Amino acid sequence: MKRKTGYLFDESYLWHNTGSGAAFLPSGGAIQPDQPHAENSETKRRIENLLSVSGIKKQLHVLDDITPATRDELCSFHTPEYVDRIKAMSDAGGGDAGELTPFAGGAYEIACLSAGGGLTAGRAILNNEIDNAYVLNRPPGHHAEADMGRGFCIFGNGVVTAKTLRKEFGLGRIAIIDYDVHHGNGTQKGLYDDPDTLVISLHQYQFYPADTGFIDEIGEGKGKGYNINIPLPPGSGHGAYVHAMDEVVVPALDRFAPELIIVLSGFDAGGIDPLGRNMAHTETYREMIGKMKLEAEKHCDGKMLVLHEGGYSAAYTPFCGLAVVETLSGIDSGIEDPFLGIISGMGMQDLQPHQAEMIAQSAALVSGIAPRKT
Numbered sequence: 096m097k098r099k100t101g102y103l104f105d106e107s108y109l110w111h112n113t114g115s116g117a118a119f120l121p122s123g124g125a126i127q128p129d130q131p132h133a134e135n136s137e138t139k140r141r142i143e144n145l146l147s148v149s150g151i152k153k154q155l156h157v158l159d160d161i162t163p164a165t166r167d168e169l170c171s172f173h174t175p176e177y178v179d180r181i182k183a184m185s186d187a188g189g190g191d192a193g194e195l196t197p198f199a200g201g202a203y204e205i206a207c208l209s210a211g212g213g214l215t216a217g218r219a220i221l222n223n224e225i226d227n228a229y230v231l232n233r234p235p236g237h238h239a240e241a242d243m244g245r246g247f248c249i250f251g252n253g254v255v256t257a258k259t260l261r262k263e264f265g266l267g268r269i270a271i272i273d274y275d276v277h278h279g280n281g282t283q284k285g286l287y288d289d290p291d292t293l294v295i296s297l298h299q300y301q302f303y304p305a306d307t308g309f310i311d312e313i314g315e316g317k318g319k320g321y322n323i324n325i326p327l328p329p330g331s332g333h334g335a336y337v338h339a340m341d342e343v344v345v346p347a348l349d350r351f352a353p354e355l356i357i358v359l360s361g362f363d364a365g366g367i368d369p370l371g372r373n374m375a376h377t378e379t380y381r382e383m384i385g386k387m388k389l390e391a392e393k394h395c396d397g398k399m400l401v402l403h404e405g406g407y408s409a410a411y412t413p414f415c416g417l418a419v420v421e422t423l424s425g426i427d428s429g430i431e432d433p434f435l436g437i438i439s440g441m442g443m444q445d446l447q448p449h450q451a452e453m454i455a456q457s458a459a460l461v462s463g464i465a466p467r468k469t
């Protein structure tokens with residue numbers, strides 16, 4: 096029997112060591128050491144654990160034979176000098192990939208396996224072994240730039256996956272939708288002049304990186320019109336996210352008619368995330384993924400690849416991950432989100448006028464996408 100939803104995870108993703116400090120800052124001066132780094136293995140381990148305990152994992156097509164990304168594949172986005180620098184630092188015991196991206200020895204191989212997770216699951220989708228997949232990979236990727244790591248990201252998993260799969264399978268149009276609470280600056284930069292890759296990022300307005308993610312960043316050259324940012328005011332909740340999907344993401348996908356949808360799935364927009372200041376909950380993620388799944392069914396036989404990004408509440412991210420996997424697979428695990436009542440009851444979860452005003456500015460950009468026939 097064909098199992099339509101793939102799931103990819105590897106123990107070594109948990110072995111990527113970001114050290115200690117305080118939240119996302121290294122220790123030193125007044126910053127006392129020995130707090131785990133914000134991007135640590137626990138959130139990912141607990142998603143994997145809940146998928147197992149819920150019983151849903153055994154109903155998925157488990158992809159456990161992961162092919163690491165090669166140096167050439169990484170260099171479809173990154174400079175060779177950067178890739179070699181990361182390997183040398185990793186071999187020497189670790190360092191920082193650029194900005195706020197600490198790593199220990201062995202991180203190079205794990206980062207290759209993280210990017211390789213996207214490639215492996217993407218190949219399974221494009222070879223029609225599965226319809227869609229959740230890749231619970233680490234380190235994350237959407238902040239990494241061609242020649243520097245940023246924001247806990249070493250290699251740009253989404254960009255490397257899109258560029259490599261396009262080449263291998265002769266793919267035309269690929270849409271990348273990023274709902275992580277931070278702006279996907281690396282994905283934007285890597286594909287800024289590419290009209291065949293539509294990049295849409297929903298993120299908290301002027302957060303991290305603070306100098307990117309604005310509405311007027313729409314792409315350049317032939318790629319003009321194919322980069323859409325949806326900055327959301329801090330405090331945006333379920334209503335704002337669903338409205339942004341309905342007003343921007345869905346109509347944009349309808350005009351673009353992708354042959355593959357890649358979702359960059361960060362759960363740090365969740366209402367109790369320690370880093371983000373938005374208020375999404377499991378029903379928000381369920382609705383967002385559900386709407387994109389319908390778009391994938393409409394335009395590309397359901398081909399949708401979901402790659403993990405941020406999400407720093409060890410308590411809450413497992414339920415968000417389960418909601419997304421349930422929606423992708425159509426399987427109800429029977430487990431209810433125990434936090435849903437409290438988070439969905441937070442004030443101003445409904446769409447607020449100032450949020451609608453900002454989303455309308457992003458919606459106006461959809462007409463810049465040339466309509467295509469499916």
Ligand SMILES: [Zn+2]
Pocket residue numbers: 275276277361363404405406
């Ligand atoms: Zn994030």
